[in-house]
Amino acid sequence: MASSKRKFMIGCQQWLKALPFLIFGFVLMAMFILYPLIRNIYISFTDFNVIKNEVTEFVGAKNYLDLLKDKNYLIAFRNTLLYALVTVPGQMFFGLILASLVNSVRKGQTFFKVVCYLPVITSWVVVSLVFKYLFMSGKGGLINYALMQLHLIRQPIAWLQSEWTANVVLWLFGIWKGVGWVMIIYLAALQGVPSEVYEASEIDGAGAVRRFFSMTLPMVRNTTNYLLTVLTIGAFGAYIHVMMITEGAPLGTTNELMNYMYNTAFSTYNIGSAAAQAVLMGVIVLILTMIQRRVSQDQMN
Amino acid sequence: MRRKLSKIPNYIGLALFALFALIPFQYMLATAMTPLSYSMPYPPILVPESLYFGNFVEAWNANHFSQYFLNSLIVAAIATVIIMLVSSAGAYAFARMQFPGREFVFYLYLFTMMVPTVTNLIPQFLLMKDLKLVDTYLGLLLIYIGIGVPSNTFFLRNFFLGLPKELEEAVIIDGGNHWQIYWRIVLPLSKPALGTFAILAYSNVWDEFLIALTMIKTPDKRTLPIALRLFQGQNLNNWGLIFAASLIAVLPILIIYIVMQKKLIRGGAMDGMLKG
Numbered sequence: 001m002a003s004s005k006r007k008f009m010i011g012c013q014q015w016l017k018a019l020p021f022l023i024f025g026f027v028l029m030a031m032f033i034l035y036p037l038i039r040n041i042y043i044s045f046t047d048f049n050v051i052k053n054e055v056t057e058f059v060g061a062k063n064y065l066d067l068l069k070d071k072n073y074l075i076a077f078r079n080t081l082l083y084a085l086v087t088v089p090g091q092m093f094f095g096l097i098l099a100s101l102v103n104s105v106r107k108g109q110t111f112f113k114v115v116c117y118l119p120v121i122t123s124w125v126v127v128s129l130v131f132k133y134l135f136m137s138g139k140g141g142l143i144n145y146a147l148m149q150l151h152l153i154r155q156p157i158a159w160l161q162s163e164w165t166a167n168v169v170l171w172l173f174g175i176w177k178g179v180g181w182v183m184i185i186y187l188a189a190l191q192g193v194p195s196e197v198y199e200a201s202e203i204d205g206a207g208a209v210r211r212f213f214s215m216t217l218p219m220v221r222n223t224t225n226y227l228l229t230v231l232t233i234g235a236f237g238a239y240i241h242v243m244m245i246t247e248g249a250p251l252g253t254t255n256e257l258m259n260y261m262y263n264t265a266f267s268t269y270n271i272g273s274a275a276a277q278a279v280l281m282g283v284i285v286l287i288l289t290m291i292q293r294r295v296s297q298d299q300m301n
Numbered sequence: 302m303r304r305k306l307s308k309i310p311n312y313i314g315l316a317l318f319a320l321f322a323l324i325p326f327q328y329m330l331a332t333a334m335t336p337l338s339y340s341m342p343y344p345p346i347l348v349p350e351s352l353y354f355g356n357f358v359e360a361w362n363a364n365h366f367s368q369y370f371l372n373s374l375i376v377a378a379i380a381t382v383i384i385m386l387v388s389s390a391g392a393y394a395f396a397r398m399q400f401p402g403r404e405f406v407f408y409l410y411l412f413t414m415m416v417p418t419v420t421n422l423i424p425q426f427l428l429m430k431d432l433k434l435v436d437t438y439l440g441l442l443l444i445y446i447g448i449g450v451p452s453n454t455f456f457l458r459n460f461f462l463g464l465p466k467e468l469e470e471a472v473i474i475d476g477g478n479h480w481q482i483y484w485r486i487v488l489p490l491s492k493p494a495l496g497t498f499a500i501l502a503y504s505n506v507w508d509e510f511l512i513a514l515t516m517i518k519t520p521d522k523r524t525l526p527i528a529l530r531l532f533q534g535q536n537l538n539n540w541g542l543i544f545a546a547s548l549i550a551v552l553p554i555l556i557i558y559i560v561m562q563k564k565l566i567r568g569g570a571m572d573g574m575l576k577g
Contacts, residue, residue: 014400017479021398025391025450026406032447033413036424043424053430094318101314108315114562115319118326121558123508125526126547129533130325133332133540140341142328180322237417240510244530258419265423266515278420289415 048271063276076260084235087174095182128244135159163253229292333544356545369528384449392457
């Protein structure tokens with residue numbers, strides 16, 4: 001009894017010492033992340049009046065059920081899935097090739113690394129503007145011009161005016177923006193492989209392509225799994241490119257989940273529905289994160 | 302010799318990647334250096350005809366753009382300094398102090414790192430409304446700091462755990478306390494890590510778009526990313542002006558990046574914070 005009281009006292013003293021270090025960060029984190037998180041879940045089950053700034057009615061799962069019937073939400077969901085399905089493998093494919101190339105040369109390695117990382121560090125807003133301009137309709141747009149010069153198309157394409165070409169522009173954007181980052185991550189993995197391994201296989205006469213499949217790929221498997229999750233989470237949460245390049249046009253067929261949520265909240269002021277969308281996104285990300293944890297734990301064992 | 306020649310295909314591949322990465326930038330630069338024409342130039346201009354900087358001058362002077370630049374500069378600087386101070390103090394407690402429930406609190410930090418920023422936007426906005434902080438820098442800064450603290454605490458804790466303890470023990474023998482260890486030993490030893498994380502935090506705030514768009518209403522208070530978006534709306538076909546403004550907006554980050562590229566690439570690879 002006495003010892004547990006003593007333990008308690010020591011605990012209090014320890015907290016007293018640690019508190020000044022911790023308190024600011026903890027309060028900020030609790031106020032601006034934890035509390036909003038809980039409030040968001042609550043709001044998702046209610047009808048929220050923006051003008052009165054208060055919950056007017058508890059509606060149960062209605063916001064969630066309505067989403068299942070909301071055609072535009074489902075389109076945004078489909079587009080987000082497609083965006084992830086195209087851009088995640090796309091970034092990884094080109095990122096790994098680029099990393100292998102960078103890793104295979106000595107001279108100019110830094111130069112190529114820096115140049116290929118430029119898209120990553122450049123603001124999403126600015127890069128989106130450039131992509132909008134690159135894919136301008138009419139023969140003056142650079143992409144149209146290049147494709148016509150190469151005789152791949154006869155007439156200029158109005159990229160942003162129809163559903164699928166506009167989505168393709170968003171996909172290309174996603175790949176272009178992310179390849180440099182994937183390259184850096186893969187490069188770190190590749191540089192962990194002793195060069196003797198490569199040299200030995202070169203002497204064996206293994207061709208570059210075979211070497212890539214039979215050696216490089218298996219060796220970076222952990223990194224591949226890590227990238228798969230992180231990039232998928234990133235793809236689900238992306239929104240700036242949609243807001244800046246297409247704004248969902250034509251007719252909401254290029255919307256993705258997060259920019260649809262933003263519009264639900266701040267254009268149509270349906271706060272309850274937007275909160276439900278946010279909760280669903282949180283659940284998706286949580287599941288993806290847990291899968292990643294599980295996979296990386298399995299690999300460690 | 303044969304070995305060297307055999308690398309040629311690799312360099313061709315690398316050159317292609319570099320070309321694809323650079324063309325959009327080159328296109329942006331060339332357009333920014335071309336005087337206004339009301340129709341799209343044909344053929345597209347990839348090399349400017351002359352060194353024309355009129356668009357840059359106009360963009361800087363037009364529509365309070367210099368004001369927005371300054372706003373972003375100040376907001377990002379204040380947020381970064383506070384994030385680093387608060388995070389390093391918390392990280393120190395997690396790395397060097399014993400207290401009951403330490404693991405639990407640490408897991409809370411880890412958990413909040415997984416919450417996507419956008420999903421909290423609505424309740425954050427409502428909270429700011431309750432606190433009457435909508436349309437103030439204080440409100441904007443509080444959110445930026447709140448979001449930035451968990452991940453920076455996490456990474457700094459990992460860094461602090463790797464520091465040798467011998468120096469700290471000397472301070473304790475001399476009768477020093479935790480504050481002295483934190484301020485005199487741990488922080489100075491962590492300068493490189495602090496610098497890297499500070500740069501990442503700075504560029505994150507500099508480029509932040511959605512929260513600023515939601516919280517800031519007064520035109521004079523806008524930060525650069527929102528200003529850019531509205532700028533594009535106002536100057537629909539004046540792409541030279543838009544890209545001049547864009548280039549001004551990305552310049553600080555580009556300069557920091559090129560000067561510090563070695564550290565930054567490693568920092569970015571560690572956690573992908575730059576992925577935004």
